[in-house]
Amino acid sequence: MTRTVLLNNLDHQDLRVITRRSAALGDAVMLAHTFPAEFRDLQAHYPIVFQKSADGTTFHPVALLGLQDGQNLFLDESGWTGHTLPLAIEREPFYIGQDGDEWLVHIDLDSPRLSRTEGEPLFLPHGGSSEHLERMTSVLLALHEGLQATPAFVSALLRHELLESFVLDVEHADGSQGRLAGFYTLNEERLAQLDGPALAALHQAGHLQAIYMVLASLSNFRTLIERQNQRQAARA
Template sequence: MAKPVLLNNITHQHLRVRTGPGAEFGDNQMAAPIIAAEFRQAQAHYPIVFRPTAGDGFEALALFGLAAGDNLFLSNDGWDADYVPLAVRRQPFLIGVSGQELTVHVDEDSARLRCGPDEGEAVFLEEGSPTPYLEQVNSMLFALHEGMLEMTGLIAALREHALLEAFVFEIELADGSERRLEGLYTINEEALAALDAAALDRLHRAGYLLPVYMVVASLSNFRALIERENRRYAVPR
């Protein structure tokens, strides 16, 4: 259970964070939320899909696996991809809003904080100012905050043009087991191809057309996920 508290340089003066990937840190998740600014980098490795959220909204996800709790990019050697989404890298920090100000919180129950005095990354310098590591975290949190706000516009545009469609993904693996993904959405390519020039121009001017095509391009990564899953069951020769 997460225990987010406001970060400050007195209570957390000696706080250190283990930053490497690991299942013990909660990285063994099949997906993570991403923002449109990440689509170009994410599509090189992961399928990008959409999932309904509370309040009749949607969020974009980078898929890491084909089953809950299964991250096919995570191994004992680290994270096997050139790009790791911001929502993963910013852990164990979260952003909050207090009035008109953004605030930084830390999950005090995170396993990333369980390290010795010479392990991990320091959060504050001796005099109490942020370390370069914390400044990097702050930048990631701000980018996520701004990106989530911008995502509302993208989702609204996708819905306006009927570009979101539900899909079910079923596959039989090399060992005979099956995987089934449902409750997810992708881009309706027929609806996209049917858009007239005016609609395409509006999407382009709003900055939404490129992310749409990045989602479409990312779907080829389902084959790569299947190959990663099948390699688990390959019989050594």
């Protein structure tokens, strides 16, 4: 559950945000929503795949952090062990809302990240925004702009029939078997068959680079499997 309200320096002057990463603070998640402009930063660390929307009408790109629900293989007792923190994870517990032409920051008052005794302050003593709040504002704007641009990218993929479902069977170090299903990836064979005008149109729209970032990211499935096996070995 979330209880979001408009952030202001009167009601929330003494609020702080705990920035360390842990399961108790909500970071034990399998995936993070992402967008084409973020692919370059994420593709070196996480597989980027696509998830069908709840209503089944479109798809959303996501960075996989684990191989099953509630599993984040980049999180341990020391915190976040990945090199890059996805913006959708970093922005918690903030949201963005619009009032006319103005974009405003909202905050989830039920978030376990909020405290009055520890963490980063949101406001300076005289009421101005703290450095952390300024950073979160920029993160929210980047997320909003990126997510606004995502439908055009997904539409282009669907128009060229470049999305296909896949199943990943995983053999763990202890001999057990696992399976990742329910996600979609790019059809490389179909991509290779696109003619010059189609590729030029994708490039002109700014989609071609994002496509290749997704393809490059898929080698990180090996990283997920290795991390899971290391975790199992440590528990053995």
